[in-house]
Amino acid sequence: MSTTSFFNNLNSTIVQLRSLLSNTGVYYARSQNLMNQDSVYGLTQCRNYLSTQQCVACFDVAVSAVESCSSVNGANVFLDNCFLRYENFDEFYANPQTTMDVGVAPTGVCSNQSSNEPTTFTQTVGELLTDIQVATPRTSNFYVASTRQISSGNTTIYAIAQCVENTSRSICQECLNTAYNNLHSCLPSIEGKTIDLGCFLRYSATPFFEGNQTTNIIPFLSEGSSSKLCMIVGASVGAGIFLLIVALSLWYKLWKKPKADEASDILHDSEIQGLINYTYKDLQSATNDFGDEYRVGKGGYGDVFKVILDDENIVAVKKLRVAYDKAKLEFKREVMLIRSVRHRNLLRLIGWSIDGPELLLVLEYMPQGSLDTFLWGIKQGTLNWRQRFDIIFGIARGLVHLHEESHVKIIHRDIKTSNILLDDDFQPKIADFGLARFQLEDQSHVTTQFAGTLGYTAPEYATFGRLSEKVDTYSFGIVVLEIISGRRCTDMNFGHDNHYLLQHAWDLYEKKIHIELIDQALDPNEYEEEHVIKVIETALKCTQSPASSRPTMSEVVLMLSSGRSLEPTQLTRPMMVGPDRRIHVNAT
Template sequence: MAPFAWRPYLPILVFLCHTAAHLHASEVIPGTDELVYNGFFKADLNLDGSALLINDLLSLTNMPDGTNGHAFCSYPLSFQRIPGGSISSFSTTFVVTIGFRRYKGHGLAFMLSSTNDISDNSAGQFLGLPSSSSDDHVFFAVELDTVLNPEFKDIDNNHVGINVDSLLSVESHTAGFYDSSGDFKSVELRSGKPVQVWVDYDSKSYRLNVTLALYSMPKPELPLLSTPLNLSSLLSLSSLYAGFSAASDKFTSDHYVLGWSFKLDGEAQPLDYSQLPLGLVKDLKHHSRFQYSGEMTILGAPTIIPAVVLIALAVLICRYLRNRKEDKEFEIMCGPPSFTYKELFTATDGFNDKLLLGKGGFGRVYEGVLSNSAQSIAIKRVSPESKQGKREFMAEIAILGRVRHRNLVQLLGYCRYKKELLLVYDCMPNGSLDKYLYNKGKPVLDWAQRLSIIKGVASGLCYLHEDWERVIIHRDIKASNVLLDNSMKGRLSDFGLARFHDHGVDAHTTRVAGTWGYIAPELARLGKATKATDVFAFGIFMIEVVCGRQPIGMAVDGGEPFVLADWVLSMWKSGSVTGAVDPKLEDYDQEDAELVLKLGLLCSHSLPKLRPCMRLVMLYLERGARLNEFCPASLSVDPDEDKEIDHVLCSSGASTITVLSGGR
């Protein structure tokens, strides 16, 4: 028999070898919108393409020649029990393996689809997902992608992505997890080792979390992806099907699902690892190895050895050329490196932990002194596993390397060493503002310091929006991104998410970026960042600094979570907006505090057209323009109501702003 002739019969042979059935492994809990499959023996699933059940194992692809496979729950789920009612949250977890064969897998995806009959799909790199959406077919997917798309060379070919009605991910991250100390550990999806994924969606906060870990590990506390995402239009459909999709290209690719748990409005039931068909997967792996060892015998050693040498040489050459291309691309956008690794190594005494200023998802920050000038510097040492990608740091270098303002942290240069990227800044010895607002070990900032910091950040942001040669949208204004210099003056930092465009031209950013609590409502809905979305974040920032409380947090009495801006507005409605001022402030200017709080509420107005531009904000803060009186009701305009609203005039000559009352 030819070497490949019996491959189609492999699932049947393995099935016959596994006669012990786990009848209790699969369970559909009636009346609870809950699925629990600890293995898939006799599971009630709708299968198409090359998908099949091999005893307890769900195999999505196991055949060559460009096949795809889908497996959906046979009945639809309802995420909106009453038409027009609230949308249900959902939680799901599943264990999968990808690869085993000589030709690795391309990846698979968990899906919520408006249909369980996907005919518009493609094999190979598209994971069996629809290549386009239409009015009668919409979907949401979390993809485990293991193939490089040649059309999008910057996309990692071992990543987890979030897709909505498109093959382009709205958010993605290299596959892996964050351990208990916050360090990132990468996971090779193609390794054939089982991995577990958790997907949790909160329909009230529009927050989607995706977490990944190695098989049988406890769920990591920090999710791999956490992004604002409004799925209301999809989940409000009368019926949705939950399931999986995968595809292989012209070679055989193995995509298996070992277990799956799903629940509406609650946490998915943990999987029982003792019942998952891990032994069956190992048997499939054994048979695959036997088959390919037979192929190698036919080829013979004299043929294989030269071929292996040539392949290894080709890989090395390709890697070298790719690195050369990346270096050239980096220098075109960012200019040549300003420092050598030796200079920075010496400046930090070999990156001594005693000089460590802090660490985060990007890596570590060290304090140092340049030996040739005795200048104090801060060095951000970016790890290869950074949550931020190369593009984000290239953007930061390209933008910060060219702007100059007393209220922006100055980037002095960068260095690339092997796989590391090192960014060099002016040293901000007093650290970030959030530590002074929330760390009990830090001294309390008085009113003069807080007002000075607010004015400084406003000045820096006005420069970015109005005065630089192009418009720079920061996209991540928050207290932790404001650093304090020797004089406790505020400087805006971290331009990794920033984008710029010409004056008079609309921004083209369409990806939601920023920090939850500072994200404008239109940004969460449409994903388009503008100067107005920066103004919204700055308004929340002003309120945060005055109140000494985080934008979203728990009530002081330990009650329900609360939104800071809504709480300040309620204080104003009750008669005293200054009642929201940080109680740790023993003395403050009541008139100034009232102005800043009201201005913060106006800047964070739900309608972007009613937010003042940063030049007007500066005029108000410096008393160069008078903020007209307006009532709290004018801040509650419903964007769906057809009310006449005056537009905000934003120019350097404007001195007043009028807001018509258009409350709910």
């Protein structure tokens, strides 16, 4: 096998797979390249709850992960949201009747946290998994997403099953039977998933798809299914309605008092020190029932509205999207934790509202809007170098406060240009840090829930869920490259290369021409090349892999404050390729 020929074919195959996934509604793609007898057969599949953009982004992460497989002629990458496989043989590719050829049994991956009500949780999840195990092979696309409520509480279980599209119903069923046996051993862990070449099965007590993305599995269930819902539907109408009414009335009596007491505890706590507890009706009235004319932004956490309160203060109200139970208690705890987090480069929390159907945060209003509008929006090209550097430096100082100076370490997890707001003096303020998860001092954290934006997110977090403050360092580096270049991190077609921004920046750096990264909208008379080069090198240092090679944010502030450039030997290209769609065998 010619290494050069094989990897040329592999790169071509990956480009073709990505192109196919870029079409709306395509979740499964195959491609092959047979030049010079160095065959490459590849396939990839995304979960059907993803958007096209999310699917392609997950594929990019999978491509990045196979760089460590550069010495072999096949690889498999399993991620929560997608998988990628390539080999130099076509048996798995061409024949849907072929049984899966993985050398080990399907693997179950279980959370180390158990449910507080193990018996009921195990029973409910077991029934849900059984139902989707039965239903999935009977669907046209071998995919099911379903939810189930825990009867003794307010927990909702989310689960999906998916088989490779180019297989048969019998092989899909066989694969899911094995996957179910492996996954059932995880219970009563609150989350579990299986790893297998032919199918994927996952459940979680934390939402990982929207409630309106479920599949109606009832038509696909056999009469003997274990689903309690099916048994209720199959009951006689008169007796079924009577029993249902009795059950609901008993459940309501048992449920109402603790829920009322719980809500009372929250609402009687009418003020968290330093914050204003607004009523939902007042904020609803001030926004004309959250009308579109008051909406000034949309984000991953919710919509933002511009509000003028009685004292003529202009504030921003963020209406949170919440899709999990006991949200009010968690919301209150987070507000209590962040109420005293104040810094000139962090968006200030003014108040909150918890007494209505939505959870609301009241924040200081930034009339200039978000940074992205100045880089590639309607205000594109209007920032000079001094303003851009001040924004970079301010973001760094804000992250230092979150990581090191606050009473609790806060890892943002979603640093990006749309989460950087600008005040009238073009000083940056980091938004949405109040919705991050918290990490205690001197503790590492592994999360099973991805909460970032692919393209900005560090490879170890996007791929394996490993969370540390260095995840924010990586995202900061990407944002700096965007600020300097005026280009999105997902932009392509830099010269002759079909590369994304990060790959393009590293290519320029290794050719010692990284000064060419500078936005052409900047006046060359407004900046010193040596200064900009130092900032670019600092950004690249922030994107290195592994995470331990990245500086802390306090070290970044020192780098930006000092007058010296980094030595070239201090910088090493990330081990991941990033979203550039190609595998670089000799990358270091």
